[in-house]
Amino acid sequence: METAENYVYKKEVDWSLLNEGFTLPLENQVVFGRNLGRFLRRGESKNITMYLDGKSYKARITNVNFAERHNRKKDMLQIRYSLNGELSNALKAYFRKSYQFISEKRRLRANNDRTVIRLPEDCKEYLAIYTTEYEDTYLLETIVAEDILFLKEIVKNKQEQVLEASFNYDVVDEKSTIFEAERIVKLRKLNKKIGDNLKLLYNYRCQICGKNIGKKYDSHIVEAHHIDYFVYSLNNDSDNQLIVCPNHHSIIHNANPMFDRKRFIYLYPNGLQEKLALNQHLK
Ligand SMILES: [Zn+2]
Ligand SMILES: [Zn+2]
Structure with missing residues (x-):
């Protein structure tokens, strides 16, 4: 029943995703949670492989339990890769528009401004993360602004x-x-x-x-x-x-x-x- 790419998590592109990683809330994520229960205990970290367009990249996954420290009920997954490493560079190339937009905003803002820079509504980009039949292997797919514009044309009048x-x-x-x-x-x-x-x-x-x-x-x-x-x-x-x-x-x-x-x-x-x-x- 569970096919090779079972569960997807859709993550909006932001500065952290382009550089060093992202966090996935486990809440409501049935298949992800089920897979993880076997693979990664609370507090544990493991190396994982992520595939993007047929190329493999190394990353690390941590099952962070925020419950004790931050009074949160649910666990979170942290996926980390090295700053300016292969995956980070690949993501910057795929999400070129987001990267340029956020870089420019960061350049113009005050030094102590730490607010998360969001992309404008009509040019948001996303990373889709799929689980595979292997618990330590994930598949990434990029949804870039052009994909969404293209979709907009197609669904118009449907x-x-x-x-x-x-x-x-x-x-x-x-x-x-x-x-x-x-x-x-x-x-x-x-x-x-x-x-x-x-x-x-x-x-x-x-x-x-x-x-x-x-x-x-x-x-x-x-x-x-x-x-x-x-x-x-x-x-x-x-x-x-x-x-x-x-x-x-x-x-x-x-x-x-x-x-x-x-x-x-x-x-x-x-x-x-x-x-x-x-x-x-x-x-
Ligand atoms: Zn009903
Ligand atoms: Zn409906």
Whole structure:
């Protein structure tokens, strides 16, 4: 069931990622956590290999337990590589735009300014991190600003439900998929894997009705829905996804309720208010 690249973590590019590493919260990350439980105990560090475009890079992973020191409930993973080492240089080359943008901002700011420099909304770039069948090996994929611009063109005028179907189900008929383009394949995969992880997190139950209606048939039919429609937002972060049964999914697209993100309530045009029965990942 767990394929070679099972879980993905999507990390926004920042200065730390371009130079020496990044931190991955383990919260809500089912497959990652499961793999790690066997591989790396709390406080332990190990060498890992990361593949990017067929080339391998050395890095180190640490299971940091912040619970005691920082009063946090969940564990975090730290991935570190050497400053100006091979991986850092490769990432700077792939994310050239981010690197230039952040370098320039850093150059212009006051010496004691330590705030994290974020990329503007329309040119954010991401690193996707996939687990593989080997616990000490990870696969990296870069999502650069051009990829997202390209996607924007493609999804323009597409129907949200058609698009979501292609994330939820492996489309067999190649001609019917809107993701013909090579560079879009990785974005589709990223989207699908984020949804797949959430389905596991909820054990294939619908967040609206709490039911796993495929259970007695051994059928996993829950779907990932984008709260802010993907065709407009292009936002596939887990905090824009909701796991719902096909009935509730159809109802949402048919009735177009508003989602109140503070109270986790769907507000329907007919006055009905429905609170999520299950929620672990939205904050
Ligand atoms: Zn439901
Ligand atoms: Zn949907």
